[in-house]
Amino acid sequence: MSTFRSIEWKGDRLVLLDQRRIPEAKVFLELRTPEEVAEAIRSMAVRGAPAIGAAAAFGMALAARAGRDLAEADQILRASRPTAVNLFWALDRMKRVWEGFSGDREALFLALEAEALRIAEEDVAANKAIGHNALPLIPDEARILHHCNTGSLATVDYGTALGIIRIAHEAGKKVHAFLDETRPRLQGARLSAFEMRELGIPHTVIVDGASGHVMKKFGIDLVVVGADRIAANGDTANKIGTYNLAIAARYHGIPFYVAAPTSTIDLKTPSGEAIPIEERAPEEVTHCGDTRVVPEGSPVYNPAFDVTPAELITAIVTEVGIAYPPFLESLPALVAKAEEARS
Ligand code: MRU
Numbered sequence: 001m002s003t004f005r006s007i008e009w010k011g012d013r014l015v016l017l018d019q020r021r022i023p024e025a026k027v028f029l030e031l032r033t034p035e036e037v038a039e040a041i042r043s044m045a046v047r048g049a050p051a052i053g054a055a056a057a058f059g060m061a062l063a064a065r066a067g068r069d070l071a072e073a074d075q076i077l078r079a080s081r082p083t084a085v086n087l088f089w090a091l092d093r094m095k096r097v098w099e100g101f102s103g104d105r106e107a108l109f110l111a112l113e114a115e116a117l118r119i120a121e122e123d124v125a126a127n128k129a130i131g132h133n134a135l136p137l138i139p140d141e142a143r144i145l146h147h148c149n150t151g152s153l154a155t156v157d158y159g160t161a162l163g164i165i166r167i168a169h170e171a172g173k174k175v176h177a178f179l180d181e182t183r184p185r186l187q188g189a190r191l192s193a194f195e196m197r198e199l200g201i202p203h204t205v206i207v208d209g210a211s212g213h214v215m216k217k218f219g220i221d222l223v224v225v226g227a228d229r230i231a232a233n234g235d236t237a238n239k240i241g242t243y244n245l246a247i248a249a250r251y252h253g254i255p256f257y258v259a260a261p262t263s264t265i266d267l268k269t270p271s272g273e274a275i276p277i278e279e280r281a282p283e284e285v286t287h288c289g290d291t292r293v294v295p296e297g298s299p300v301y302n303p304a305f306d307v308t309p310a311e312l313i314t315a316i317v318t319e320v321g322i323a324y325p326p327f328l329e330s331l332p333a334l335v336a337k338a339e340e341a342r343s
Pocket of ligand 1: 048049147238240
């Protein structure tokens with residue numbers, strides 16, 4: 001893989017690989033204010049739950065560096081996208097540092113910079129641990145179906161569900177990834193295929209509607225997806241189309257795994273019903289690039305995420321272990337284990 005990270009802190013600015021331009025071009029954005037970071041998250045220049053959490057943390061460091069009102073910066077960043085809980089988790093961590101801080105401006109900036117760097121480095125370590133924890137679940141020869149993009153681009157590095165595929169490949173397993181294209185933003189076709197190509201991992205891109213057919217025709221061994229928010233009962237919000245995939249997997253008797261760091265588990269949200277689902281602009285559906293593909297005047301509904309009910313999920317792989325049902329018991333135990341390891 002090339003030596004860039006999707007998110008790099010440069011001391012006075014955050015450098016992001018603009019994911020809207022992949023695979024046509026590798027363009028880096030230089031962000032210097034919390035407003036610029038919030039806009040990069042909103043417009044999906046940076047995307048993927050862990051990546052937006054880390055980006056927002058650096059947004060707070062930028063605010064402190066400029067001597068800005070931190071409560072205001074915090075609100076601007078919180079308003080950027082609603083579903084991925086990692087955004088709020090990271091901003092809560094930053095808030096625990098700045099709220100009631102007693103040092104001068106420089107000391108406050110250094111403390112927030114250090115916390116943002118910790119969040120970023122912990123994410124990389126968590127992703128590697130997720131990949132290793134999942135190894136026993138992956139057959140030595142495995143056809144794996146994946147949705148959206150959950151790789152290095154969606155995280156600080158390595159990735160969650162794609163990280164599992166990568167680590168299995170590096171461990172010598174013969175993996176073949178079937179990548180859902182993931183309409184309407186095409187994260188699977190554009191970003192996951194880009195990453196798999198760079199890593200030299202065998203893969204095939206399919207349209208979202210082909211997944212049932214591919215399960216039947218090729219005998220998929222497992223489905224692995226990421227998550228934007230996992231409720232206390234295991235219900236999981238992830239990219240739109242994940243729920244359909246889980247239903248198709250159940251019908252075909254295929255294990256369905258969710259891979260996510262414990263920062264994606266939201267024990268305060270009891271079930272999927274309470275997870276806010278982002279709705280995005282109709283133009284994402286009505287247009288492919290500059291070409292209109294839906295007749296003028298036809299109404300569009302464009303939810304960015306759906307919720308897969310816990311009963312369709314075989315297991316949830318985290319950095320501190322694998323949660324199996326009943327998730328109401330296994331998830332709090334893993335969150336406590338992660339908090340203990342952090343303290
Ligand atoms: O709208 P996106 O592209 O930010 O959605 C991303 C996803 O749904 C990912 O699967 C999820 O954030 C996990 S990324 C490790």
